[in-house]
Amino acid sequence: MNHPHPMREDDVTLFVNARQTVTCAGPARARRGAEMGDADVRSGVGVAVQGDRIVAVAADEALRRRFPNATEIDCGQGVLAPGFVDSHTHTVFGRARYEEHELRATGVPYLEIARRGGGIHASVRDLRARSDDDLFARAVPRLQALAAGGVTTVEIKSGYGLTVQDELRTLRVIARLASIGPLNVVATCLGAHEVPLEYRDRPDGRAAWLDCLSDELYPAVAVEQLARFADVFCEPGVFTVPETRRLLESARRHGMALKLHADELHDGGAAVLAADMGATSADHLAAISPEGVAALAASSTVATLLPATMLFLGTGRQAPARAMIESGCAIAVATDLNPGTSPLQSFPLVLTLAVSQLRLSAAEAWIAGTVNGAAALGLAGVTGQLREGFRADIAVHATDDFRALPYWFGERLCQVAWAGGRACHTSA
Incomplete structure (x- = not known):
């Protein structure tokens, strides 16, 4: 040089x-x-x-x-x-969701908890009632805990606001966290985390929320330059492949790169969509199909696996990491730090799960947590x-x-x- x-x-x-x-x-x-x-x-x-x-x-x-x-x-x-690159977190949230952990232990599945108003919706109600200062103060020690495990770059998603204003203020809290340093913070707009409950009661509610995201939230995010990425939870029972495509196309028009919550609990074709749209990453993938594996292997999209989530949910299964690597996929790993399905603040434990649950070698786990984590954020030439x-x-x-x-x-x-x-x- x-x-x-x-x-x-x-x-x-x-x-x-x-x-x-x-x-x-x-x-x-x-x-x-x-x-x-x-x-x-x-x-x-x-x-x-x-x-x-x-x-x-x-x-x-x-x-x-x-x-x-x-x-x-x-x-x-x-x-x-x-330093490790934690390329998938939901660090800005309010209270923990202890009760759901016990419900799952009795056999109530994640999507059923969500249908009862729990899951993401519980965190939405909680976040809407909190001030920006409170959300910021709660997020700071979580970032400190990640840093204590060797994390130096962290992605943080919105997604617990589910109104235009609450999503924007969440992203502003993330920007404030980025401004204080020293961790490198990357922001993702996850307004498409769910359909808000208040929209579900309307005959046109689902279409109206999609319009709200495309026509109001994404343009507002672009004006303030609040997010590098847009993410959509593409899963049967949440957002369909056609809906996800529409949202991602809109986000791209407003200057954001693309991510997907993809094929987490059921194969819905999200990994194939991610590859087709040139998404920077497709995340979760515990239910990915062979067609999805082949599509990611032939694409530039990084497959970000979140083994702590599947362990905490008690599903008894994980993404087929070995088959994915052998097919030529680029694998990253991350904590998925969130209050409902992965309250994890230790990145080294993700390495443990990458080896014991995903069957990676130690060297593969390190690459997944550094180089490929950086690539999952478009930072492979930086960190x-x-x-x-x-x-x-x-x-x-x-x-x-x-x-x-x-x-x-x-x-x-x-x-x-x-x-x-x-x-x-x-x-x-």
């Missing part, structure tokens, strides 16, 4: 003395097939940071020779790695790798082997995390 001005050595920070360095270095795109098995784990390698960028990745002594006046961060013979020119999103874990993170499930091993060259977590 060419530096147009001389680099000041006194404002460079070196991460050195790592037992292993998981660089995940390689192409600045989603990894597929056998590529997912190579996390490029090295020994004796450190990272130099200046400002918000990585300026060198090399042997420790080479870095010290190049930057003799640099500040050093001692990795303590731990694992030096890219997810320890590589010169990439954003300084870095974590240090107190273990001597990268495989320990999925192995010691529930352990808090992250000691230091930096997002964009700024500390977002220290264990001390």
Whole structure:
């Protein structure tokens, strides 16, 4: 990389003395097939940071020779790695939904709970009654908890407002969270999370809500530039494939890239639609069909799997990750942090589930949580790798082997995390 001005050595920070360095270095795109098995784990390698960028990745002594006046961060013979990219969360919400957890334990299915006014609708009622300041204050410690597990980039969806004004104010809360840093926050408009209950009582309610999303919400989001993505819950009983196509086409006209909640509980053809429309990601996919797998494998769409959700719902099944990788799909993993189906704030536990439930190798799980998570947000050229020119999103874990993170499930091993060259977590 060419530096147009001389680099000041006194404002460079070196991460050195790592037992292993998981660089995940390689192409600045989603990894597929056998590529997912190579996390490029090295020994004796450190990272130099200046400002918000990585300026060198090399042997420790080479870095010290190049930057003799640099500040050093001692990795303590731990694992030096890219920060995790949590590419699917619903972090802005009010109260927990403990009662639904018990209902599911008695055999009441998720969609039946929703039909009774629970599920998403319970969180909608709750969010509408809360102030922006309250929602913000509740979200901040959730982001801190994610950072404590090594997350440096997080996507946050709206979707618990389900009116134009409540969706917009949720997105404004997300923008406020992004503004305080240091985590890198990506906003997604999920106004199409459900049909609001008040619209269901109207003869024309469903069509009216689709019109409201297309003609009012998306234009308003575009005017304020509140979201990078639009997402639709495309699932039998929620939004159909034709409805989803219409909404996504409208969102695209208003400058948003596309995501889908796809084939989570039943195969409804959402994965095929995601591939056909060039969506950045299709998420969930526990009920994906062979046709859906083939479509994603032949597309640029990242398949974001959420194993904690299926575990928490007690479904006894997961997305067919091994078949998807072998077919050539690009797999990412994320927490799906939300109050009803995945109240999870530990990204390392997602790695555990990726190995034990999805049957990924440790290296594949790391790629799914870094490089491919970045690709699921359109950021594959920005973050997810320890590589010169990439954003300084870095974590240090107190273990001597990268495989320990999925192995010691529930352990808090992250000691230091930096997002964009700024500390977002220290264990001390």
